Amino acid sequence: MPLHIRLTVLGHGDAATGVDVEVAAPADTPLDAVLGSLAATVAPGSAAPGSVYCEDQRLDPRQALLGRPPLVDGAVLAFHRPLEGPGREPVPATLLVVSGPDAGGVHLLRGGEARIGRSADADIPLNDPDVSRVHCALALAPDGTVTVTDLGSTNGTLLNGAPVRRGPQPVRSGSLLRLGESVLRVVTAGAPEQPPPAAPAAPAERSARRGLTGWALGRLGGQEADAPQGPAAAPPRAEPAESRWPDPATLLLTALDAGPRLWERSAAHPDAFTVRLGTVQQAPGVLPPVTVALPRAGSLGLAGPRERITGVARSVLAQLAGLHPPSALQLVALAVDRARDWSWLGWLPHLRPAAGQDCRLLLAFDPRQAAARARELTELLARPHPGRRTVVLVDGDPGDAQARAALTRLAAEGPAAGIHLLVLGETPQPGGLPVGQTLAAANVAAPLLRSCGAVAVLSGPVATALRLTGPAGDAGPTAGADAVSPAWAERFARALAPVGEEVAGAPPAPAVTALPETCRLLDALELSRVTPTALRERWSRHSGLPLVLGTGTQGPAALDLAEARGPLAVDGGAGTGRTELLCALAASLAAAQEPDALSLLLVEGSGEGLRPCAELPHVTSYLGATDPVRMRAFAQALREELKRRAALLGEVDFTAARRRGGRVVALRSAAEEGAPAAEIGALPWLVVLVDDYDALTSPALGAPGRPAAGSVVRALETAAREGQRLGVRLIAAGDVPGAEIRVALSGRPPGRAELRPASGAVTAFQAGRVTARIPRTSTLRPTVSRLDWARAGDPPARRPVRELGNGPTDVALLASAAARAARTDHAGRAATATLV
Numbered sequence: 001m002p003l004h005i006r007l008t009v010l011g012h013g014d015a016a017t018g019v020d021v022e023v024a025a026p027a028d029t030p031l032d033a034v035l036g037s038l039a040a041t042v043a044p045g046s047a048a049p050g051s052v053y054c055e056d057q058r059l060d061p062r063q064a065l066l067g068r069p070p071l072v073d074g075a076v077l078a079f080h081r082p083l084e085g086p087g088r089e090p091v092p093a094t095l096l097v098v099s100g101p102d103a104g105g106v107h108l109l110r111g112g113e114a115r116i117g118r119s120a121d122a123d124i125p126l127n128d129p130d131v132s133r134v135h136c137a138l139a140l141a142p143d144g145t146v147t148v149t150d151l152g153s154t155n156g157t158l159l160n161g162a163p164v165r166r167g168p169q170p171v172r173s174g175s176l177l178r179l180g181e182s183v184l185r186v187v188t189a190g191a192p193e194q195p196p197p198a199a200p201a202a203p204a205e206r207s208a209r210r211g212l213t214g215w216a217l218g219r220l221g222g223q224e225a226d227a228p229q230g231p232a233a234a235p236p237r238a239e240p241a242e243s244r245w246p247d248p249a250t251l252l253l254t255a256l257d258a259g260p261r262l263w264e265r266s267a268a269h270p271d272a273f274t275v276r277l278g279t280v281q282q283a284p285g286v287l288p289p290v291t292v293a294l295p296r297a298g299s300l301g302l303a304g305p306r307e308r309i310t311g312v313a314r315s316v317l318a319q320l321a322g323l324h325p326p327s328a329l330q331l332v333a334l335a336v337d338r339a340r341d342w343s344w345l346g347w348l349p350h351l352r353p354a355a356g357q358d359c360r361l362l363l364a365f366d367p368r369q370a371a372a373r374a375r376e377l378t379e380l381l382a383r384p385h386p387g388r389r390t391v392v393l394v395d396g397d398p399g400d401a402q403a404r405a406a407l408t409r410l411a412a413e414g415p416a417a418g419i420h421l422l423v424l425g426e427t428p429q430p431g432g433l434p435v436g437q438t439l440a441a442a443n444v445a446a447p448l449l450r451s452c453g454a455v456a457v458l459s460g461p462v463a464t465a466l467r468l469t470g471p472a473g474d475a476g477p478t479a480g481a482d483a484v485s486p487a488w489a490e491r492f493a494r495a496l497a498p499v500g501e502e503v504a505g506a507p508p509a510p511a512v513t514a515l516p517e518t519c520r521l522l523d524a525l526e527l528s529r530v531t532p533t534a535l536r537e538r539w540s541r542h543s544g545l546p547l548v549l550g551t552g553t554q555g556p557a558a559l560d561l562a563e564a565r566g567p568l569a570v571d572g573g574a575g576t577g578r579t580e581l582l583c584a585l586a587a588s589l590a591a592a593q594e595p596d597a598l599s600l601l602l603v604e605g606s607g608e609g610l611r612p613c614a615e616l617p618h619v620t621s622y623l624g625a626t627d628p629v630r631m632r633a634f635a636q637a638l639r640e641e642l643k644r645r646a647a648l649l650g651e652v653d654f655t656a657a658r659r660r661g662g663r664v665v666a667l668r669s670a671a672e673e674g675a676p677a678a679e680i681g682a683l684p685w686l687v688v689l690v691d692d693y694d695a696l697t698s699p700a701l702g703a704p705g706r707p708a709a710g711s712v713v714r715a716l717e718t719a720a721r722e723g724q725r726l727g728v729r730l731i732a733a734g735d736v737p738g739a740e741i742r743v744a745l746s747g748r749p750p751g752r753a754e755l756r757p758a759s760g761a762v763t764a765f766q767a768g769r770v771t772a773r774i775p776r777t778s779t780l781r782p783t784v785s786r787l788d789w790a791r792a793g794d795p796p797a798r799r800p801v802r803e804l805g806n807g808p809t810d811v812a813l814l815a816s817a818a819a820r821a822a823r824t825d826h827a828g829r830a831a832t833a834t835l836v
């Protein structure tokens with residue numbers, strides 16, 4: 001399968017205007033192969049650059065492979081000169097902004113004095129309205145001691161609750177500094193109770209902000225907010241309540257280092273889906289967090305001026321994404337015309353459509369996308385994902401009446417199905433309103449707030465004070481809200497973009513990707529070049545009946561038909577791809593077992609759709625629905641075959657016997673431990689494929705096979721009922737009785753389907769094709785395209801697949817290779833008897 005990675009390329013000239021691109025290429029393509037296209041995409045007409053860097057590391061384009069570190073999803077490439085990196089030396093001290101309106105900053109102190117203040121000229125700028133332009137200074141002495149001095153600030157500086165005077169005061173590791181509404185924690189590497197910084201790190205100097213963050217600030221048009229730096233020091237040891245809900249700075253470090261806390265919360269975790277909104281300044285040195293448990297609250301609202309509520313929403317979404325794996329959390333954003341504020345979410349793996357949604361990312365920045373997301377969420381109400389919750393950001397009106405109605409329904413019924421809304425209620429004033437008035441104004445702007453079990457209201461003179469209201473909110477004192485900047489969010493989300501679930505200790509799973517628009521079955525089978533040798537190798541490997549149906553979001557969609565306890569039914573309307581899927585299933589089975597070990601019977605209810613598979617050497621009978629005499633003979637032969645099997649096997653279950661007894665020979669004594677094996681004859685698996693069953697049960701008036709269709713149906717019913725134990729399986733398009741596994745084709749695009757086993761999770765997949773003549777090279781050429789975040793919620797671009805009018809189909813290639821493989825395999829062995 002080709003690999004898709006998203007990169008940001010900083011080209012010539014102004015490094016602040018990077019271009020996000022998507023590269024599709026076969027795995028392990030060297031950067032060299034796409035460098036020219038990358039340059040031309042960033043600046044039309046320009047050639048491949050002489051030197052290329054990934055952040056501060058120079059790359060050799062012939063050696064650096066796409067998809068391998070550092071060229072992973074979310075990486076930033078710079079042409080001609082490196083981006084300034086964090087440096088490699090250990091850092092003596094770190095300053096973490098752990099709470100407040102501009103939280104999340106991680107500043108690495110290397111020595112000398114660092115001035116903190118609201119001014120853009122401060123060494124550590126803090127976007128907090130209650131902080132003075134130049135507020136206080138931290139000094140790091142050569143012996144590692146840290147001191148703080150207040151520089152005449154209006155609101156003063158508190159060190160562990162006590163006012164800091166003008167003269168320098170020593171700061172012990174772990175101390176909390178309070179400036180305005182911001183709380184900062186100082187961590188020194190030398191302090192015995194602190195773990196050493198994990199390095200590499202950057203100095204807290206203005207020049208350091210020319211790195212990714214400086215660039216990110218420029219492109220986001222954000223204020224000169226606090227600049228997160230990293231990867232960096234280990235987080236400080238905190239109070240239990242604080243560490244239970246990590247502060248934004250600790251969260252950023254966790255994401256940058258893929259630390260042990262990353263994705264620590266599955267659905268069963270006691271703190272799953274509980275988010276921290278801010279902290280209460282209580283006793284000196286203690287910061288009790290204010291939290292909301294989404295499962296209890298249902299939905300969460302944020303009310304207040306836009307700048308403040310978007311900052312808190314970023315912090316809430318980052319916590320959810322940092323602590324919960326994509327297998328436990330799906331994120332969706334409905335923010336019409338607000339791509340600029342929320343496109344950073346697109347880097348998070350939690351927004352990839354893992355349940356077959358027809359879009360590139362679960363984002364909605366226009367009314368059409370909002371309508372599509374609302375439809376998908378409404379469908380989820382009826383069929384919730386077991387063990388996975390969905391959090392939906394709702395920012396503004398969706399711009400579509402049906403989407404509006406769907407959101408109202410989701411607010412009421414969603415929580416019971418694991419769907420929680422995060423509703424932004426924007427008030428017009430920049431602040432200064434009391435809690436009640438802020439809430440009233442927000443309710444007018446966002447009526448959905450009324451359905452939220454908890455609403456965090458940001459009020460006070462500069463709207464940094466947070467109060468929880470609503471039945472499920474932890475009623476408590478006014479807290480300082482935790483908000484993070486757009487640059488912080490961008491850095492955080494990029495750090496998670498390439499992370500696979502196994503990093504966090506979960507069972508290994510390939511990265512979740514969107515479903516492709518088409519899938520070549522032979523690629524999904526890893527038989528891109530189908531040769532007799534490759535087939536013989538596969539045949540020797542398999543014992544059951546492994547079926548590969550196509551490509552899912554996490555690799556091939558597959559099941560073992562040997563394990564199935566009833567027929568497999570393929571449902572879908574005309575033209576959805578049922579016949580093609582049956583052909584793919586026949587091909588998939590033929591690739592799994594040699595003809596001696598598996599017989600396929602193809603039965604047409606109407607038409608001749610299965611004919612391309614008749615060439616497979618496994619096919620012992622191909623029955624059209626036009627000749628009553630042949631149809632009756634077939635029904636009779638199938639019934640007799642069932643009887644023969646029952647007589648041969650006696651009490652023995654075919655499945656168990658075959659597992660013990662090799663490829664084609666069943667053993668009477670299979671169930672008896674240690675008993676001598678008794679050979680009872682050649683008995684291959686028998687799989688009957690029917691297209692379609694409904695046309696046989698109610699044949700069209702005047703259909704030539706009509707008089708005999710009933711006898712075929714009765715024989716098939718017997719096979720479905722009694723064949724199970726006898727090594728007989730039935731696969732049919734249509735409503736076959738007793739179906740245990742269902743495949744539902746939606747047909748949008750053709751071959752798009754869901755696998756629905758009787759028990760277990762539903763898997764969305766794109767069915768594999770075998771009868772088309774697809775130029776195989778078309779999937780192998782690397783392509784580079786500009787990423788337009790506003791369009792990320794659209795269905796993936798469907799390039800019409802050019803089908804060549806000549807040349808063999810994949811099923812023909814497979815049939816020819818299988819025939820040659822069987823012939824070679826057979827030298828010296830008796831030919832198999834034709835069963836039916």
Ligand SMILES: Nc1ncnc2c1ncn2[C@@H]1O[C@H](COP(=O)(O)OP(=O)(O)OP(=O)(O)O)[C@@H](O)[C@H]1O
Binds near residue numbers: 575576577579751
């Ligand atoms: N897996 C697939 N990938 C891409 N295209 C497909 C796929 N399956 C089917 N198609 C396209 O859809 C068309 C209809 O497919 P198919 O004949 O299998 O549908 P059907 O459900 O059997 O419909 P009908 O019963 O009307 O024949 C095919 O001609 C093919 O172009």
